[in-house]
Amino acid sequence: MLIKNAIVCDVDGEREVDVRIENDLIVEIGKGLSDSETVDAQGAYLLPSLIDLNVRLKDSQLNSKSITAVAQEAKQGGVGHIVLNADSTPAIDDEVVLEFAQNSIKTIDDVQVDLMLNALKEDMTLSNIAILLKKGVIAPYMSTIAKNNIAIKIAEYVQMYGVTLFCKAEDNSLINAGVMLDGDVSSRLGLAGIPELSEVLHVSRMIEIARYFDIKILFKSIASPRSVELIAKAKEEGVDVACEVSLHHLVHSDEACEGFNTTAKLNPPLASKNDMTALCEALKNGLIDTLTTLHQPNSPVNKEVAFYDAAYGCEALSDALPLYYTKLVKSGLLSMRELLKLTVENPAKNIALQAGKIEVGERADLVLFDISKKYKVKNQQSLYNGEELVGEVKSI
Amino acid sequence: MQHLIRTDDFTKAEIEALLADAKSFSDGRFERILQDKLIITLFFENSTRTKSSFEIAAKRLGAEIVHLDVAKSSTKKGETLVDTAMNLDAMGPHAIIVRHQNAGVPKILSNHTKAAILNAGDGAHAHPSQALLDLYTLQEHFGDVSGKKIAIIGDIKNSRVANSNIELLTRFGMEVILVAPPHFLPKTDLRSTHYLREIIDEVDAIMSLRTQTERHSSQSYASLKDYASDFCITEELIGDRDIILLHPGPVHRNIDITDAMLEDERCKVLQQVSNGVNIRMAILKKLIV
Numbered sequence: 245m246l247i248k249n250a251i252v253c254d255v256d257g258e259r260e261v262d263v264r265i266e267n268d269l270i271v272e273i274g275k276g277l278s279d280s281e282t283v284d285a286q287g288a289y290l291l292p293s294l295i296d297l298n299v300r301l302k303d304s305q306l307n308s309k310s311i312t313a314v315a316q317e318a319k320q321g322g323v324g325h326i327v328l329n330a331d332s333t334p335a336i337d338d339e340v341v342l343e344f345a346q347n348s349i350k351t352i353d354d355v356q357v358d359l360m361l362n363a364l365k366e367d368m369t370l371s372n373i374a375i376l377l378k379k380g381v382i383a384p385y386m387s388t389i390a391k392n393n394i395a396i397k398i399a400e401y402v403q404m405y406g407v408t409l410f411c412k413a414e415d416n417s418l419i420n421a422g423v424m425l426d427g428d429v430s431s432r433l434g435l436a437g438i439p440e441l442s443e444v445l446h447v448s449r450m451i452e453i454a455r456y457f458d459i460k461i462l463f464k465s466i467a468s469p470r471s472v473e474l475i476a477k478a479k480e481e482g483v484d485v486a487c488e489v490s491l492h493h494l495v496h497s498d499e500a501c502e503g504f505n506t507t508a509k510l511n512p513p514l515a516s517k518n519d520m521t522a523l524c525e526a527l528k529n530g531l532i533d534t535l536t537t538l539h540q541p542n543s544p545v546n547k548e549v550a551f552y553d554a555a556y557g558c559e560a561l562s563d564a565l566p567l568y569y570t571k572l573v574k575s576g577l578l579s580m581r582e583l584l585k586l587t588v589e590n591p592a593k594n595i596a597l598q599a600g601k602i603e604v605g606e607r608a609d610l611v612l613f614d615i616s617k618k619y620k621v622k623n624q625q626s627l628y629n630g631e632e633l634v635g636e637v638k639s640i
Numbered sequence: 641m642q643h644l645i646r647t648d649d650f651t652k653a654e655i656e657a658l659l660a661d662a663k664s665f666s667d668g669r670f671e672r673i674l675q676d677k678l679i680i681t682l683f684f685e686n687s688t689r690t691k692s693s694f695e696i697a698a699k700r701l702g703a704e705i706v707h708l709d710v711a712k713s714s715t716k717k718g719e720t721l722v723d724t725a726m727n728l729d730a731m732g733p734h735a736i737i738v739r740h741q742n743a744g745v746p747k748i749l750s751n752h753t754k755a756a757i758l759n760a761g762d763g764a765h766a767h768p769s770q771a772l773l774d775l776y777t778l779q780e781h782f783g784d785v786s787g788k789k790i791a792i793i794g795d796i797k798n799s800r801v802a803n804s805n806i807e808l809l810t811r812f813g814m815e816v817i818l819v820a821p822p823h824f825l826p827k828t829d830l831r832s833t834h835y836l837r838e839i840i841d842e843v844d845a846i847m848s849l850r851t852q853t854e855r856h857s858s859q860s861y862a863s864l865k866d867y868a869s870d871f872c873i874t875e876e877l878i879g880d881r882d883i884i885l886l887h888p889g890p891v892h893r894n895i896d897i898t899d900a901m902l903e904d905e906r907c908k909v910l911q912q913v914s915n916g917v918n919i920r921m922a923i924l925k926k927l928i929v
Contacts, residue, residue, distance in 0.1 A: 433743055434743035434764030434765030434800055548721055548748075549720055551742065551743060552742045
């Protein structure tokens with residue numbers, strides 16, 4: 245198959261060339277190529293498909309139906325590779341659950357689905373990290389609700405296996421007390437708040453663990469600019485840490501919770517307006533390593549309830565590429581090339597892969613993205629419901 | 641359909657008209673203008689005074705009032721608030737008076753009902769009828785309240801009464817000063833202090849709040865006694881100053897206010913309760929006549 249007239253964009257930049265694909269591989273790139281099977285992609289971008297390292301299943305229920313659904317949504321949004329969060333029910337913390345999840349994934353062919361393992365079992369003891377890693381889990385995940393003695397043991401496993409630790413920085417005693425960021429909006433709404441310190445304290449603590457054990461940590465869905473600052477400073481000092489931020493935290497502040505909008509009830513909670521601006525600055529300054537849609541779908545029975553009772557999360561995966569493009573590229577925050585670094589190249593590095601280049605010999609994990617098209621989001625569970633987004637994803 | 645979820649649902653002109661209605665009701669001038677109207681009360685959280693106050697208000701104006709026993713009926717897990725709202729609405733009430741321990745529930749119900757929703761207190765969010773009766777009581781004493789200073793004292797962060805009063809009283813030109821330990825102080829642009837002595841010589845009114853121990857998920861102060869050692873309104877603090885004292889009730893004696901101050905004529909707590917009925921009559925008239 246030959247894709248003609250597309251603007252080919254990867255992490256190295258943009259160029260107008262034709263791309264020939266055979267057996268899922270890129271076999272030729274050049275001008276004026278011809279083929280019997282040609283796709284005329286005039287005006288569209290040809291991009292590497294996105295990688296999202298922080299995807300959850302509907303109501304966090306681990307079953308084959310919800311895995312199939314989420315893979316479908318990923319494909320729609322131009323995301324070719326997703327990593328499922330390990331904090332599902334049941335959690336991926338033993339071999340039986342892992343084998344069940346892997347069997348469900350086997351049936352999915354057009355999206356790559358990978359799994360994290362939950363390093364902490366429900367009783368706060370260690371899961372069989374070595375066995376689960378050898379059975380094909382892509383990364384260990386831990387919440388900082390782990391006490392230091394356990395966190396250190398996890399770090400030692402991570403050191404031995406040379407993987408990246410996916411770490412959610414949060415304070416057990418503080419997250420359970422609130423339902424949104426502690427601030428003037430939470431006061432006005434009369435909702436109990438989670439202090440920003442909940443995350444910052446544990447980022448600081450885990451940086452020391454990364455430094456001490458010389459391991460790599462990816463901080464998941466960071467919401468505080470102070471955390472980003474701490475991570476950037478640690479990098480300068482040679483500590484191998486990185487930070488992931490969700491699109492929502494760059495676009496929406498805690499004001500989105502006004503009117504008790506449960507769609508804006510996210511974990512981590514949306515930051516204050518000033519902090520959201522600071523996160524965007526950090527993004528422009530290259531201090532954020534990976535982006536995620538923080539996709540966390542819920543049934544209405546878990547969302548159309550009191551803000552206190554509502555489940556955390558919103559849907560975004562099926563609109564991923566149009567959302568990133570409209571909110572970050574079209575708005576001038578990032579170039580397309582920079583977006584691909586944050587959504588393809590850097591996420592891949594954290595799961596020991598290389599991706600983001602359109603070159604001869606690479607796998608053809610590509611999407612066409614037509615920015616002359618627009619559509620309106622129709623999804624009650626999306627923070628962008630009713631908004632017009634630019635771009636249409638076509639899989640190849 | 642107009643609802644009353646927060647004080648800012650009503651314009652200043654609407655509130656002035658409402659206060660004037662309450663005044664004429666307090667003089668005994670009212671008729672059964674709510675005859676043939678059905679009002680449902682839905683109290684998910686215990687309340688004696690607010691519920692009775694609304695019931696008396698509704699009956700004085702001739703309305704039928706039905707109390708739904710929440711403990712025995714709906715809103716168990718498995719039903720959304722949209723379901724609850726639509727089921728209640730199907731009974732054909734003209735107004736639903738709701739109290740809920742969770743902030744935002746009346747607002748969500750109001751998105752899905754034809755009946756007027758009247759918020760009788762939701763979590764730490766809003767208690768508009770209380771703030772309106774507080775404003776009425778302040779006006780009764782001062783006439784024009786504009787330019788007067790009021791200190792709100794206590795667990796402001798967890799108080800729906802404080803939230804509604806801050807919005808309403810500042811809109812009517814009062815300077816609101818918040819007095820609380822850091823534990824109970826919200827992030828705010830308003831003037832605030834931890835020390836009563838800093839403001840006692842300049843305020844015209846004090847609103848003391850009940851410490852909302854039931855809304856604290858974990859220990860937030862060593863003890864009520866420890867709190868009272870700094871924030872109880874005492875006769876020594878007030879002295880012979882010209883300050884009136886308000887409290888939404890129920891008063892925690894000798895924690896919020898001392899026995900002696902409660903008996904002082906500058907304390908308007910019982911006046912607030914009487915005014916409450918008239919204000920709630922005026923609210924019902926505005927929403928469903």
